Amino acid sequence: MTAAPSPAPPRRRPSWAGRNYVLLAVSACITTLGSNGALIASAFAVIDAGGDGGDVGLVAASRTLPLVIFLLVGGAVADRLPRHHVMVAANALNFLSQGAFALLVLTGEPRLWQMTALSALGGTGQAFFNPAAEGMLMASVSGEHASRAFALFRMGMSGAAVGGAALGGATVAALGPGWVLAVDAAGFAVAGALRSCLRVTDMAPREPGGGLLADMRDGWREFVGRRWLWTVVTQFTVVVAVIGAAESVYGPLVARDTLGGAGPWGFALGAFGVGTVVGGLLMTRWKPRRMLFVGTLCVFSLALPSAALAIPVPLGVLVAVMFAGGVATEVFSVSWITALHQEIPEDKLSRVSAYDWFGSVAMVPAATALAGPAESVFGRSAALWGCSALVVVPTAAVLFVPEVRQLRRREAGAAVPSAAPDTLDRAQRADGSPVTPR
Numbered sequence: 001m002t003a004a005p006s007p008a009p010p011r012r013r014p015s016w017a018g019r020n021y022v023l024l025a026v027s028a029c030i031t032t033l034g035s036n037g038a039l040i041a042s043a044f045a046v047i048d049a050g051g052d053g054g055d056v057g058l059v060a061a062s063r064t065l066p067l068v069i070f071l072l073v074g075g076a077v078a079d080r081l082p083r084h085h086v087m088v089a090a091n092a093l094n095f096l097s098q099g100a101f102a103l104l105v106l107t108g109e110p111r112l113w114q115m116t117a118l119s120a121l122g123g124t125g126q127a128f129f130n131p132a133a134e135g136m137l138m139a140s141v142s143g144e145h146a147s148r149a150f151a152l153f154r155m156g157m158s159g160a161a162v163g164g165a166a167l168g169g170a171t172v173a174a175l176g177p178g179w180v181l182a183v184d185a186a187g188f189a190v191a192g193a194l195r196s197c198l199r200v201t202d203m204a205p206r207e208p209g210g211g212l213l214a215d216m217r218d219g220w221r222e223f224v225g226r227r228w229l230w231t232v233v234t235q236f237t238v239v240v241a242v243i244g245a246a247e248s249v250y251g252p253l254v255a256r257d258t259l260g261g262a263g264p265w266g267f268a269l270g271a272f273g274v275g276t277v278v279g280g281l282l283m284t285r286w287k288p289r290r291m292l293f294v295g296t297l298c299v300f301s302l303a304l305p306s307a308a309l310a311i312p313v314p315l316g317v318l319v320a321v322m323f324a325g326g327v328a329t330e331v332f333s334v335s336w337i338t339a340l341h342q343e344i345p346e347d348k349l350s351r352v353s354a355y356d357w358f359g360s361v362a363m364v365p366a367a368t369a370l371a372g373p374a375e376s377v378f379g380r381s382a383a384l385w386g387c388s389a390l391v392v393v394p395t396a397a398v399l400f401v402p403e404v405r406q407l408r409r410r411e412a413g414a415a416v417p418s419a420a421p422d423t424l425d426r427a428q429r430a431d432g433s434p435v436t437p438r
Helices: 019-048 053-080 083-107 112-139 143-175 177-195 212-224 227-259 262-283 291-310 315-343 346-361 364-378 380-398 402-406
Strands: none
Touching: 019 053, 019 083, 019 112, 019 143, 019 177, 053 083, 053 112, 053 212, 053 346, 053 364, 083 112, 083 177, 112 143, 112 315, 112 346, 143 177, 143 262, 143 315, 212 227, 212 346, 227 262, 227 291, 227 315, 227 346, 227 364, 227 380, 227 402, 262 315, 291 315, 291 380, 291 402, 315 346, 364 380
16 A cells, blocks of 8 residues: 655745845844844944034934945946845945944943944945845846735835834843944844855846946936936935935924923834834735836825924824825835836846935935024924925826836736837836837
8 A cells, every 4th residue: 555645844935935035034134123223322322422413413424425425336336246245245344343333332432533434334335235235136036926025025124123223222221332233233244144145046147347437327327218217216315305304303303392202202103113014014915006106196195294293293193194104105115116126127226226225315414404404494394394395296296207107017927128228218108018219
């Protein structure tokens, strides 16, 4: 009598979640958890060393400025070299800079110039890491499962961000900022080790172009050759800047004056984080056909938090508004990265991603710096209403772009179009087929 074959062991993950995707997701959650705690820790490290609010802002800006300066170079490098090598090298730089920061805090009194320089090194690492990581993530999943994969990836990062901020704040209060910075440094080391195990043998080789500047120009042509791409990035250059100013400058002031202090404001920010997790969960099931159109409509809701602070509304209403903003943010974000994955050739993903990142962060330092003077000139309420208007107006303008309204999700197996370098009017017909360039 022949024995019945033993049943196959159940799969522990979906078939589309391959080795690279899992490694990328786990390592991203590790670094996000540590980095969100480190943001709090670095601020308190400056304060504990005798710094004031201006010093805290200087250290924060020293991380953002290299990010803006080197992003486009980082994108070109990531499309010339193996992306996982760029990611590991960037993680090593972040490990060294954050580890040195932690050591200074734990062993003595760090000086402002030391903290500023180390933060700048960390920002430089992120400038090279971000385009490489986004390109690697988009190359790790197939078109059929891309939307769900990106939604789960972002949901994990959102959960790690919420948890990292909560754990980081509690650990700073209990043990001091140095240990949080040390944990963040260790997280970069672990993540770098995981990313060194990424496999790229099944990816098509990417031939380097005529030089770094030539590659950057090629990426620029790819970027401006797609009208939906550069218009949405331009929109978010304004939207991200004014939201950043409202949340980092006006939000804490409104909380202090009308909501009861830092605790309620932290609760409202936590509601936004929870909303991003819920939005990610929603996008694992929902695949809107006109993804850019749906995502752009969701951006209008990001004007509500500034309006709520301008009134100002009771805490319960603010929490609900922030939660809805978090959900909307994830609907747009997953739709956006799915569109990039669908439309951009694999060998140009990192360069296009670099222009996207650049647009998102370029105006944040200026907007944050101008928030205080704007309040002095116009008043806080008027400045906040202005922030809301600067979300609504560019978002409404983007909806006049036909490609944003008409770009549709293609079925699996459809070819990825190439942007024509000699036209700015690269579109799609309503049925999803590409328009022949003029």
